[in-house]
Amino acid sequence: MLVEQIMKTEVITCQPHETIESALQLLNKHRIRHIPIVNEDNQVIGIVSDRDVRDASPSIFQEKNETNELKNEIQSIMTSPVMTIHPLDFVEEIASIFYEREIACLPVTKANKLVGIVTEKDMLHTLIQLTGVHVQSSQIELNVINKPGILPEVTAVLGRRKVNITSVLIYPNQNDQRYKILVFRLQTMNPTPIIEDLIAEGYEVLWPNMPGTI
Structure with missing residues (x-):
């Protein structure tokens, strides 16, 4: 799956000379958590989060007349600088960026111009779709030998019952690398x-563990 398939193309932005107060208003109005900062050519030069704005806002214990923090430029x-991704990047690859860098948002650029944005919420929604948990279904987990051709062997058994496969996940058996x-x-x-x-057929079913089937 490509980034362009999950990114939001209507992006709320600010220019660097706008005030922190204007960014705060945009965050509240659109119920978003991040605002890319762009120049006149729509190139991403920075990013601001709701936390950045909160940290820069005056304390509720301060008198309104005593502070002008919200009038400062964003x-x-x-x-x-800001890390960006491309519309043709693979979603599975940028997921590792979210995890490794512990970030919550990535602007999407093409020809060095902002064209979209992907958030951690978008990634979570995509993961839900890829795993198929959003549709009514049953889950079966198998422990199989790690060898070429094992997947079509198993799916051939499933195919006898004419049941549609919603999704397939494959990961190593952490206890024995000979299996997956x-x-x-x-x-x-x-x-x-x-x-x-x-x-x-001799396959080890890990889930569901049904008494009387072995």
């Missing part, structure tokens, strides 16, 4: 016949 608190875990989401509310077929 460029005085923006984070710069296959996680299937199937569009059926009664996976028992499929589980019985898999066990009959």
Whole structure:
């Protein structure tokens, strides 16, 4: 899946000379958490979060007449430089950027101009879609030998029951590197016949652990 498939293209932005107060108003009005700061050519030169604005705002214990912090330019608190991504980057790859750098937002640029934005919420929503948990389904987990061709062997068993596969996840067995875990989401509310077929073929079913099937 590509970034252009999940990014938001209507991006609320500020220019560096605008005030912190104007950014605060935009954050509240649009219920967003980040605002890219762009120059006159729509190039990203910084980014501001709701936390940056809160930290720069006067304390509620201060008298209104005693402070002018909100009148300062937004460029005085923006984070710069900013990491950006491209619309044709793979979502699976930028997920690692969110995790490794502990960031919550990435502007999307093309030809050095802002074209979209991706947030951690967008990434979480995409993960939910990729795993298929948003549709009514059953989950089956198998512990299989880590060898070429094992996936089509297992799906051939599933195919006998004419059940639609919503999603497939594959990850290493942390306890034994000779094996890997296959996680299937199937569009059926009664996976028992499929589980019985898999066990009959010699596969180890980790979930669901159904008494009487082994």
